[in-house]
Amino acid sequence: MPRRLVTPHRAILTATLSGLVLLGGSMLGPARATPPETPVGAAAWLADPLAPPDPVTAGPARVAAFFAGLAPADATALARRFPQITGNLDGVPTRLRYLANRLDHPEAADRQILGYDDSADGRVIEVLGDLDTADRVVILVPGVDTDLAGFDTGLGGVQRRAPAWQARQLHDRIRAGEPGARVAVVAWLGYDPPEGMGRDTVREDRAATGALALQRFTDGLVLGHTGRSIVVVGHSYGSIVAGLAAPGLPAQVTDIVALGSPGMGVPDRSGLRTGARVWACAAPGDWIRRVPGVRILGLGHGRLPSDPEFGALPLPCDDVDGHDGYFEPHTAALQALADLAATHPDGDPR
Structure with a gap:
């Protein structure tokens, strides 16, 4: 049997994480969710x-x-x-x-604000569309360094990183293709993402806390709406939130999408323990592709969902620019997300 090659990045990160294992301390062990305040x-x-x-x-x-x-x-x-x-x-x-x-x-x-907390880094949940009459709801979960201050303007003033802007691009594309579609899009900054590339980003404690909040939020969305279906889209670290939440999401969540994902906290699609379809893509120039898909004693996030061996359905994104361009108007990724949002739960946007 041919030996599997180990990339330098994978070898370096594996060695680093192994060293941290030997050091021990509070960094190690399973993710620990913080109880709600x-x-x-x-x-x-x-x-x-x-x-x-x-x-x-x-x-x-x-x-x-x-x-x-x-x-x-x-x-x-x-x-x-x-x-x-x-x-x-x-x-x-x-x-x-x-x-x-x-x-x-x-x-x-x-604006239609469904949640707002300006303490610490802040949280905000904004709805586009009529949430009360929507048959399909798309929830966008952002990643590292997203906070209230950048919700509209984006990290570093880069607009395409802003959750509010991303939600508007998707909602506008849905309306352009299906003007009568009863779809709502939710920019969900309902958790506290990590900052930078430190300990919290390598671990999944923030994601575990966010997963509990996402489960509670989706439970609320389906009350009184038995015919409603939900799509959860996690970008970057937000895909870990979606992955950890997956086993506890209501059955009306029919699709989970991982964009530019560093992993979903599981070794493969079966580990998500969900009946929802799982989609993934990473742009050719997205630096996330260089992140080794390893997980050792709570450090790292497992195999990248964009790796075919993970088992996710592929979403087109060959024309996406970098790590933050998935919602830009010209991209096939945005169109695929709009098609997924506007179709029946068993529709295929590819």
Whole structure:
């Protein structure tokens, strides 16, 4: 049997990670998700006469049931009293989350904001399209160095890196091809991505925390929408979030896409333990292709999904420029994503 060649990059990273294994310490071991923080105002919320559910422990179904049992005036009044909690709580009706975030962040009053937190690096979730009537929802999960400050402008002022811009490109392309398509696109900065190329980027703790948030978010999206299907698109480190979330995503998530992915935290497609179709691509000039697909004691992210041996379906991206160009208007990748979003769950965008 011919010997498998080991690339210099793979050999170097393997040796480096092996050295870290010998050093030991807190860097090693499985990914550890951080429990959700108690939101500001939670004590007053729990003491409210309407007896709302605990925002930390109650799942979207429990939250939705509570709001369904309120008179409309009471639900609106609660959103006005506690906009920070209502505006970020999965299971709260869409219109109330929009209202709460308009009240709490009037500078974004002309946008459909489904979540907003300006503490630390910040979090924000923006919707394009009519989420309440959408039959298909596309969730874009961004990667390393994405924060609230760059949500509209992109890391380093490079617009094509901005989640809001990427979501607009995809939504516009969907509308151009299928004007009547009932599709919503969500730019989901619902977790805290790592910064730079340090410890947090090599490990998956941030991704594990983000995966729990993504599972909760998608659980909320399917409540009351039995015919709805969902596409999750993870770019770069965001694909690790999607990969770790995959086993716990609702069955209505029919497609998971990994763009420019350093790995999904598993050795191959079967490790995702999902019935969803899994798609992947890495542009010819994307530096992510040089990342070795190794994983040793919690360091590294496993085989790249763009590697045919991973087992993902290939998405076209030969004309994509670099690591951040997947949503540029002229690319085959953007068209394929639009086709995937606008088709039935069993449609093929290739």
